[in-house]
Amino acid sequence: MAVNIDSIIDQMERLRQLHDSLLALSSKKTEALKSNDTEALQGILAQERKHVQAINGLEKKRMAVVAEWAVASGFMNEAPTVSEILAAVEGVERERLQEAYDSFIIVLADLKQQEVLNAELTKQSLQFINVSLDLLQPSLNQMNYGKPAGTVEQKRSVFDSKA
Incomplete structure (x- = not known):
C-alpha cells in the first residue's frame, strides 16, 4: 500500500494535538510557578515527560511515513522537508498540508x-x-565564635608539657 499525503497530514495533526496539550500543561506550570505550588509543579512535570515521550514516538512514526511517501513519490531525499513536500503536491492536498503545517507552527x-x-x-x-x-x-x-583576630595560639607537643 502506497502512502498518500493524508497519512502525513494525519501525523502532523496528531503532533499538533499533543503539542496543544503540552501548551495547556505549560500554562498550568506557569500558574504553579506563580503560586509557588511545588506539589502541582511536580505533577505537571511528570505529565510533561509523558507528553514528550509520546511526541518522540509520534515523530518517529511521522518520519517513517514521510520516508515511505518520499520513496513512493520518487524523491531523491528520503527525508524531505515540509516545504519540499508542499512543492511536490498540488490542489486540495497542498492546501490541507499547508493548513496542518501552519496550525502546527502556531x-x-x-x-x-x-x-x-x-x-x-x-x-x-x-x-x-x-x-x-x-x-x-x-x-x-x-x-x-572562635578566637579574636590577631591572637596567635602557641602549640606545644606532648613532650614539651610540664609534668
Whole structure:
C-alpha cells in the first residue's frame, strides 16, 4: 500500500494535538510557578515527560511515513522537508498540508513563548531563594565564635608539657 499525503497530514495533526496539550500543561506550570505550588509543579512535570515521550514516538512514526511517501513519490531525499513536500503536491492536498503545517507552527511558537516565560519565572524564583539564603547565613566576619583576630595560639607537643 502506497502512502498518500493524508497519512502525513494525519501525523502532523496528531503532533499538533499533543503539542496543544503540552501548551495547556505549560500554562498550568506557569500558574504553579506563580503560586509557588511545588506539589502541582511536580505533577505537571511528570505529565510533561509523558507528553514528550509520546511526541518522540509520534515523530518517529511521522518520519517513517514521510520516508515511505518520499520513496513512493520518487524523491531523491528520503527525508524531505515540509516545504519540499508542499512543492511536490498540488490542489486540495497542498492546501490541507499547508493548513496542518501552519496550525502546527502556531502551536509550536506559542509553546516556545510559554516555556520562555516559565524559564524566566524559574530563574527569578532561584534568584529569590539565593538572596534569602544569603540573608539567613551570616558571613564569617560576623561570627562571634572562635578566637579574636590577631591572637596567635602557641602549640606545644606532648613532650614539651610540664609534668
